[in-house]
Amino acid sequence: MQSQDLHHVTTMSTSSSFSWFLVVACAGVTTADPSPWIPPDPSSPELLPYLRNTSRPKLAYSTWVGWYMDGGLNETVLWAQVEAMADTLRPHGWTHILHDYGWQVCGTTFDVKEGCIHVDAHGRIYPSYERYPSTTVDGDRTRGSWKAFTDRAHSRGIAFGLHLMHGVPKLAVEKKLNILNSSYTADEIVAMPLCPTFIPDHWTINASHPGAQLYYDSLISMWAADGIDFVYLDGIVADCGWCHLPEATLVADSLRRLGNGMFLYTSAGPPSMGCGASFDALSEIAPYVRVGADTIDSWEGSVLNGFSEYTRLTAPSIGPHHFGDLASLMVGRVHCVKNRGNQTCGPGPDYYIPGPYSSMTEDEVYAYASMVAIFRSTWWPSGVLSEMDQFQEALLTNDDVIRVTMSSTRTRQVIDAKSHSYSGPGIVWTSDDETENWKYVLLVNIANADTTPQSVAVDLVEIGLSPTTTCDVTSLWDKASLGKTTAQLSAQLKPHASLFVKLTNCSNLQ
Numbered sequence: 001m002q003s004q005d006l007h008h009v010t011t012m013s014t015s016s017s018f019s020w021f022l023v024v025a026c027a028g029v030t031t032a033d034p035s036p037w038i039p040p041d042p043s044s045p046e047l048l049p050y051l052r053n054t055s056r057p058k059l060a061y062s063t064w065v066g067w068y069m070d071g072g073l074n075e076t077v078l079w080a081q082v083e084a085m086a087d088t089l090r091p092h093g094w095t096h097i098l099h100d101y102g103w104q105v106c107g108t109t110f111d112v113k114e115g116c117i118h119v120d121a122h123g124r125i126y127p128s129y130e131r132y133p134s135t136t137v138d139g140d141r142t143r144g145s146w147k148a149f150t151d152r153a154h155s156r157g158i159a160f161g162l163h164l165m166h167g168v169p170k171l172a173v174e175k176k177l178n179i180l181n182s183s184y185t186a187d188e189i190v191a192m193p194l195c196p197t198f199i200p201d202h203w204t205i206n207a208s209h210p211g212a213q214l215y216y217d218s219l220i221s222m223w224a225a226d227g228i229d230f231v232y233l234d235g236i237v238a239d240c241g242w243c244h245l246p247e248a249t250l251v252a253d254s255l256r257r258l259g260n261g262m263f264l265y266t267s268a269g270p271p272s273m274g275c276g277a278s279f280d281a282l283s284e285i286a287p288y289v290r291v292g293a294d295t296i297d298s299w300e301g302s303v304l305n306g307f308s309e310y311t312r313l314t315a316p317s318i319g320p321h322h323f324g325d326l327a328s329l330m331v332g333r334v335h336c337v338k339n340r341g342n343q344t345c346g347p348g349p350d351y352y353i354p355g356p357y358s359s360m361t362e363d364e365v366y367a368y369a370s371m372v373a374i375f376r377s378t379w380w381p382s383g384v385l386s387e388m389d390q391f392q393e394a395l396l397t398n399d400d401v402i403r404v405t406m407s408s409t410r411t412r413q414v415i416d417a418k419s420h421s422y423s424g425p426g427i428v429w430t431s432d433d434e435t436e437n438w439k440y441v442l443l444v445n446i447a448n449a450d451t452t453p454q455s456v457a458v459d460l461v462e463i464g465l466s467p468t469t470t471c472d473v474t475s476l477w478d479k480a481s482l483g484k485t486t487a488q489l490s491a492q493l494k495p496h497a498s499l500f501v502k503l504t505n506c507s508n509l510q
Contacts (some may be wrong), residue, residue, distance in 0.1 A: 042157035064100035123172030150227035167202030184211030332383015425458035457490035471503030
């Protein structure tokens with residue numbers, strides 16, 4: 001057990017693996033109204049409007065990291081994730097599951113083979129009937145529908161979304177398949193010279209060709225009929241030196257006209273896009289926009305995504321229908337077929353998760369989860385939901401931390417009072433509660449792991465309080481009372497640890 005060294009705070013002993021989050025609850029307010037983000041009953045007519053509402057962030061699960069390159073992802077396993085979310089996480093606001101790339105890959109196991117994807121007569125990808133038998137339509141294996149699966153998911157109160165690689169399948173181009181309700185063929189709408197997407201089974205589309213919009217119209221219309229709730233558009237980086245914002249705009253337009261309430265995520269987005277597609281530009285067409293590359297299973301990967309200058313610059317734009325996405329929160333059990341033998345899961349060391357469990361320490365997980373919360377990002381835990389351990393379940397069901405994600409405004413980074421810097425090693429973030437007279441603050445030490453502990457601090461005037469304000473201090477993760485603080489909150493934090501508390505009964509509110 002180890003005490004946190006707080007300025008003007010009498011502390012309780014806490015586990016050295018804990019990170020802390022600061023909530024400032026002023027004017028003596030210590031309780032909040034019932035959480036408006038808790039979903040309605042699955043039988044309610046309000047369910048689908050709720051699931052497709054983009055005024056708040058999402059608590060969601062993606063299959064990508066947990067089943068990266070694994071042969072075991074199939075309908076039985078996918079349904080187990082729906083059941084786990086519905087039974088354990090939904091009471092806390094969790095409602096969305098994304099089937100990331102691979103659902104269209106042919107065969108009985110998920111093995112990415114270039115060209116080996118299911119494509120219907122109009123060039124549209126459809127699910128693997130080998131792994132998702134309920135998607136077969138009247139025994140016809142030349143097309144498929146998610147309708148039966150989405151109906152089951154909705155019956156449990158869970159939304160279901162699909163990963164979409166931008167572009168048109170190479171197989172459709174090779175066969176010159178007809179675009180539905182048009183005289184165009186797939187080979188006519190590809191961009192020239194040919195440019196492959198980073199998952200190389202698609203060619204980039206020429207967004208200025210009239211058939212390009214019709215192609216996406218046909219795809220989105222099919223998914224609307226299937227009851228799909230959201231689309232995760234991938235690869236809108238500058239492949240081949242081209243900007244794919246125009247192509248993302250086509251998808252957004254199809255969703256607006258034909259999507260029956262479906263909404264859009266874009267990935268990867270700024271700052272990885274080198275073509276002038278800013279967060280503000282992308283958030284005009286998508287309510288959830290990735291703000292960096294994929295998170296990998298290392299502290300450095302999390303720092304680059306979460307504790308970066310780009311998140312600081314993006315924060316003023318965060319609000320209803322305009323949210324930044326920090327990618328995966330590395331925690332829990334994963335499956336990786338390439339983990340067999342001496343191989344790792346990807347193209348380099350520690351790419352995604354190289355073993356059966358995340359290598360992130362509890363300090364690191366708490367710190368990054370706190371950043372996800374205060375930045376109001378979608379939560380994307382990497383660990384398989386149906387195999388959660390006690391730590392992962394407790395992390396994902398902390399209602400006080402979830403409130404920060406769901407019910408705060410004016411998220412922003414403020415200056416660290418010790419280093420007088422935005423870039424570390426001390427990082428400070430703050431935001432205001434949506435309905436209560438509260439403030440939220442996060443202190444993190446992002447210094448290298450081999451360095452000594454150091455002080456991270458924030459002057460209370462930086463978060464909207466007077467220099468003479470005194471507040472009671474309570475930890476958010478474990479609700480432990482930590483005494484009082486006046487004028488400045490300071491913590492002696494070891495590398496990768498964080499302070500995550502709440503302040504109540506504040507006097508002298510500015």
